[in-house]
Amino acid sequence: MLKEKSVLIVDDEIGVRQALKRGIHRQFNREENRVSINEASNGKEAIALANSFLPDLIIMDMRMPIMDGLKACSILRNDSKFSATKIIMLTCEISEESAGLLAGADDYIIKPFDIKTLLIRVENGLFKQRAVDTTADIESDGVLTKNLFVECWLDYEIARARRFQHSLSLLMIKIETIDRKASFLSKDREVTALLKRRKSDLLIKWGENTFAILLIETSADDAILLAKRISWLAKKSPNLAQPSLGIANLEGSLTNDLIINAEHSLAASICTGKIVLNRLVVNL
Numbered sequence: 310m311l312k313e314k315s316v317l318i319v320d321d322e323i324g325v326r327q328a329l330k331r332g333i334h335r336q337f338n339r340e341e342n343r344v345s346i347n348e349a350s351n352g353k354e355a356i357a358l359a360n361s362f363l364p365d366l367i368i369m370d371m372r373m374p375i376m377d378g379l380k381a382c383s384i385l386r387n388d389s390k391f392s393a394t395k396i397i398m399l400t401c402e403i404s405e406e407s408a409g410l411l412a413g414a415d416d417y418i419i420k421p422f423d424i425k426t427l428l429i430r431v432e433n434g435l436f437k438q439r440a441v442d443t444t445a446d447i448e449s450d451g452v453l454t455k456n457l458f459v460e461c462w463l464d465y466e467i468a469r470a471r472r473f474q475h476s477l478s479l480l481m482i483k484i485e486t487i488d489r490k491a492s493f494l495s496k497d498r499e500v501t502a503l504l505k506r507r508k509s510d511l512l513i514k515w516g517e518n519t520f521a522i523l524l525i526e527t528s529a530d531d532a533i534l535l536a537k538r539i540s541w542l543a544k545k546s547p548n549l550a551q552p553s554l555g556i557a558n559l560e561g562s563l564t565n566d567l568i569i570n571a572e573h574s575l576a577a578s579i580c581t582g583k584i585v586l587n588r589l590v591v592n593l
Contacts, residue, residue, distance in 0.1 A: 313345055314343065314344050314345070315345050315346075315347070315362060315365050316333060316344055316346050316347070316435070317348075317349065317355060317358060317364040317369075318347070318349070318368050319348075319350075319351070319355040319369040319370060319373070320370040320373070321370065321373045321374060325399075326348050329427070330348070332424045333346060336432070337431075337435075344435065351376050352369070352375065352376030352382075353375050353376040355367065359394070364394055365393075365394065365434075365435055366394065366395045366397070367396045367397070368397045369398055370398075370400075371399060372401070378398055378399075379408060379412045382396055382412040382413050383412045386412065395416070395434035396413065396414045396416075397414065397415065397417065398416070398417040400417060401419070410525075410526055414509070415434070417526070418430065452501055452512050452513065452514050452520075453513045454514055455515050455521075458511065458513045459568070463523070463567070466511075466523060466525060467567070475526045476559065476560055477523070477524070477526070477558070477567070478523075478524040478556055478558045478559070479521060479523055479524070479570075479571040480532055480535065480554065480555070480556050481519065481520070481521045481554070481575040482519065482539060482575075483519045483552060483553040483578075484500055484518060484519075484543060484550065484553075485518045486548050486550070487548055487549065499549070503543065509526075510524055511525070519575075521571065529558040533556065536554040539552060540554065553575060553578040553579040553582075554575070554584045555571055555572070555573070555578045556571065556574055556585065556586045557570035557574055557586075558586065558587060570587060
């Protein structure tokens with residue numbers, strides 16, 4: 310028998326909370342997919358409740374009194390015990406999408422939402438999480454291997470981006486450590502710590518001294534900002550050389566193949582010493 314899943318609904322409008330509760334109960338509380346639901350009317354209440362029962366999924370409005378969803382999401386994401394908790398943000402403005410994702414949300418829904426679409430997201434978050442076990446396809450610190458990423462993740466995220474008309478970017482980084490005496494493991498750990506950003510992003514070990522980050526629901530402009538930040542952080546480190554950074558974006562790509570486009574962009578970055586987006590040099 311499967312363990313019952315728990316959902317925390319956070320919204321200052323009681324009507325929204327009731328609609329979500331009814332939809333989730335109708336969809337999942339039968340057979341093996343059992344779901345328990347708790348409610349909160351603001352971010353402060355949500356954090357207190359989450360600490361009391363550790364929800365599997367949080368559906369949270371972005372704009373609320375006392376504490377808004379952005380601050381609450383950021384606080385939860387900075388607490389390691391919520392690392393496995395999925396967070397879906399509700400927002401009335403599509404322009405607020407990036408703010409929610411940068412705060413650590415895994416997904417977002419525009420209000421007024423279509424309940425069928427939201428329930429699909431809930432089902433994916435609760436019952437269709439891909440197993441990331443300690444196998445030969447997982448590097449240390451949860452970094453995916455290239456093989457696992459290509460076989461199990463890439464097509465799913467591209468299809469999801471097209472279906473919901475979301476941006477999707479692939480950032481490739483070639484970065485070397487200056488300390489020749491350091492072990493390969495310690496080198497990778499330092500680079501991994503530099504590259505880790507949002508819980509929803511996938512970090513992949515691409516090859517020797519080369520990593521990739523799949524930036525889910527991230528525009529080309531936001532991907533460039535992240536690349537600039539990585540470059541800036543590398544400059545501050547005495548142990549890291551200046552990285553080469555190539556970006557492919559699904560919307561602006563010259564080809565639908567993100568990998569080919571990102572690899573070409575990385576090769577151009579190695580040659581020019583600049584950040585390259587879809588094979589075009591970005592002005593720093």
